[in-house]
Amino acid sequence: MVNTLVEPSGGRVLFGEDDVTTLPQAQLRRRVGYVFQGIGLFPHFTVSENIAIGPRLAGETLPASRIADLLNLVELDIEMASRMPDELSGGQRQRVGVARALANAPELLIMDEPFGALDPITRDALGEKVRELHTKLGLTTIMVTHDMAEALLLADRVLVMDKGALVTDETPRALLKGEGGEIAQGLVAVPREQAERLAHMEDMPEGGPA
Amino acid sequence: MSEIIEILLGLGDKFAAHIVLAASAIGLGILVALPLAIWASRSPTVSRVALGFASLVQTIPALALLALFFPILLSLRVVFGENLPTLGFLPALLALALYALLPILRNAVTAQANLDPQVLEAADGVGMTSLQKLRLVEAPLAAPFVMAGIRTASVWTIGAATLSTTIGQPSLGDPIFAGLQTQNWALVVAGCIASAGLALVVDALLGMIESGFAKRRKWQWGAGLAAVAFGLGAALFAQGDGEDDDTIIIASKQFSEQYILAQLIGAQLEKAGYSVAYRDGLGSAVVHSAVASSNIDISVDYTGTIWTNELERTDNPGREAMYETIVEWERENTGVRVLGRLGFENAYAFAMRADRSAELGITSLEDMVAVAPQLTLGGDPEFFERPEWIAVREAYGLRVGETRNFSPTFMYNALQSGEADAISAYTSDGRIAADKLVVLEDPREALPSYDAMLMMSPRIAEDEDIAAALQPLIGAISVEVMREANYAVDRKGEGKLSPKDAAEQLADQIGL
Incomplete structure (x- = not known):
């Protein structure tokens, strides 16, 4: 909704001072970095062409040094620049997706379940990386996830939506202390219980029930 | 075998005409189909209507579709004036382009519908305008599929273009139709080899472009495109130095007698220093209109045919009266000059x-x-x-x-x-x-007469030099010599002649 891929059925979304529906669509989208589960790399472009697409649309050419910097930021080898997307692994592709979203030096980064399709190890590593970039580049990042553990570990603020309405707006620490209401606590309970069971399992003798 | 090769070598101008016609039809088909496909991808209604129409067109036999354009263009003369051609290149082009529409349209629409939605979402997400999305994402990703459609359309069109012979457009169908009619299988085989060979070569070149698109190899599709352009340029060049305005075009319908007489008339005119071209194997119904509109210059028609088809008469006033009435009617209504009767009847x-x-x-x-x-x-x-x-x-x-x-x-x-x-x-x-x-005799004269007449188009009707060159043919051909010449072409085995040779023999017999 922020980048108007979906039209709001009610209410307003403000970007800075402006209602997003009043801003020129293409320009607005170039100010917002967008990363989503499907990744959507352009299969007929090389990695570097994919990364450079945003500036290209604005009529600029992204210098090779900047592409190298962006690849560096997402921890991809500089040699990847000339590869085609179908030569990359899922994790590598989403790294390129993040680099593409950052190429325009966006004011806002939207991540819509960005790591949903990735294996847990890649997922964890990429999550950490994005959080690091967020801090390093001073970004505003909105990340949508179903995984409360991911939200608690990465976010400064956690907002919980239920049936289309906002029910919670708390820090991770406050949520862990039991605040934020019933629905939020239900979500927090899942990773907490899993963590406790894992810890318990470590204490049990070999072969015992969980 | 050597006969076929000899015929093939003589097909140059038909080959060039065939290439130019087929390429123009495919080009027009692409020009219409691609914008339509883009529109269709944005509106399901347009998609349904366009694909429905294209499929409907495909169900019409190609021969009928070609013939249908004659009355359509004739009625359009009200809008575009009397100079709108109703035979030859234009109707062939339009009919074949319609025929080429379906495969191109269907592949383009399918390609668009099957584009990865994630990629399209990303295109919107990075801030592409819809034009940028079309140019940078949709078009390049759909290109191999569109190319496959163009390839199918090309093979169809090259095959169907042979049928344009029947509406007076020279093509590789000329030898095929002439050969079928006179049972000269070498002509049929040569025509088929030429058109099938052309289809195979074009298919291979377009296939090269298609896979070049798919594998994103610029040199590959570039080379394919250059080869196609070269072939087309050569065909255009070859066609350019073909007929000029002074060429007299002689028509023949689809039976042996007509092929022989066309050759006889042609030889007579060439002897008098004219350059001639032949439109062989025209549909019987279009010949009269083609002469009347000066799309062709000379034909041989029969009194009974003109009487029933053009004058729409069913009575039988007798042989002489029928002929006189037709001569008068043509002069007043169509401007066609009936030079005279050849001397025999084909009733x-x-x-x-x-x-x-x-x-x-x-x-x-x-x-x-x-x-x-x-x-x-x-x-x-x-x-x-x-x-x-x-x-x-x-x-x-x-x-x-x-x-x-x-x-x-x-x-x-x-x-x-x-x-x-x-x-x-x-x-x-x-x-x-x-x-x-x-x-059997017909004492009550119930069967109308079918005197063969030499018809001259309005364009050359006033030309007394041409009339003089053709005058020796008038009244010169008895039914016996015509039968003999027809039999020489129709028969099998020993003594079978080509229409050209039969015409030469006929000329000798009547002392030309």
Whole structure:
């Protein structure tokens, strides 16, 4: 909704001072970095062409040094620049997706379940990386996830939506202390219980029930 | 084999015309189909209507679609003026382009529908305008599929373009139609080899471009494109130095006599220093309109045909009156000049085997009436629907036991094998003499006359030099020599001649 891929059925979304529906669509989208589960790399472009697409649309050419910097930021080898997307692994592709979203030096980064399709190890590593970039580049990042553990570990603020309405707006620490209401606590309970069971399992003798 | 090669080498101008026609039709098809496909991808209604229309067109036989453009263009003359061509290149182009539409449109629409939605979401997400999305994402990703559609369309169009012969557009169909009609299989095979060869080469080149697109190899599709452009350029160049305005175009319908007479007329004009071109194998119905509109310059037509088809008359005023009326009518209504009669008739007449005729004691239609209920009558596929047959039936009160339709060639076989007792033969047909058939007399003159006439288009009607060059043909061809020439072309085996050779022999016989 922020980048108007979906039209709001009610209410307003403000970007800075402006209602997003009043801003020129293409320009607005170039100010917002967008990363989503499907990744959507352009299969007929090389990695570097994919990364450079945003500036290209604005009529600029992204210098090779900047592409190298962006690849560096997402921890991809500089040699990847000339590869085609179908030569990359899922994790590598989403790294390129993040680099593409950052190429325009966006004011806002939207991540819509960005790591949903990735294996847990890649997922964890990429999550950490994005959080690091967020801090390093001073970004505003909105990340949508179903995984409360991911939200608690990465976010400064956690907002919980239920049936289309906002029910919670708390820090991770406050949520862990039991605040934020019933629905939020239900979500927090899942990773907490899993963590406790894992810890318990470590204490049990070999072969015992969980 | 060497005969086929020789024919192939002489097909250069037909080949060039075929390439230019097919390429133009495919080009027009692409120009219409691609924007339509883009529109269709944004509106399901447009998609349904466009694909429905294209599929409907595909169900019309190509031959019928080509023929349909004649009346359509004729009616459009109200809007575009009398100079709008109704035969030849334009109708062939339009019909073939319509035919090319479906595969291109369907592939383009399918390609767009199957684009990865994630990629399209990303295109929106990075802030592409819809034009940028089309140019940078949709078009390049759909290109291999669109190219496959163009490839299918090209192979179809090159094949179907052979049919444009029937509406007066030179193509590789010319040798095929001429060969089928005169049972000259070398011509048919040569025409097929040329058009199939062309289709294969084009398919391979377009396939190269298609896979170049798919693998994103610029040199590959570039080379393919360059080869196609080169072929097209060569064809255009070759066609450019073909006919000029002074060329006299001679038409022939789809039977041997017409091919022979066209060659005879052509030779006569060439002797007088004119350059000539032939439009062979035209549909019988379009020849008169083609002459009247000066799309062709000279044809041989028959009084009975013009009488019923053009004057729309069903009465029979007698041979002389019919001819005089037609000459007058043409001069006043179409501007066509009837130079004169060649001297023979190609009429419908009933023919019987000599032994059968003697056995039943039948020498005229009058004699036939009494025994007719026991007889089987054979006719060509249209005969029993024609006004001539109705006229005969009514004039003599004829009640025949059975009527059967045969293709003209098999009609004579049926007579020989006894499957028909009498057939509707053509009086100038060589097989009447060869099979020693008895032609039944028509004392009540129920069958109209079919005098062969030499027709000149309005464009050359006033040209007395051309008229003078053709004058020696008038009244010079007896039905006997025409039969002999027809038989030489129609027969099998030893002594079979090409229409050109038969025309030369005919010219010798009549002292030209």
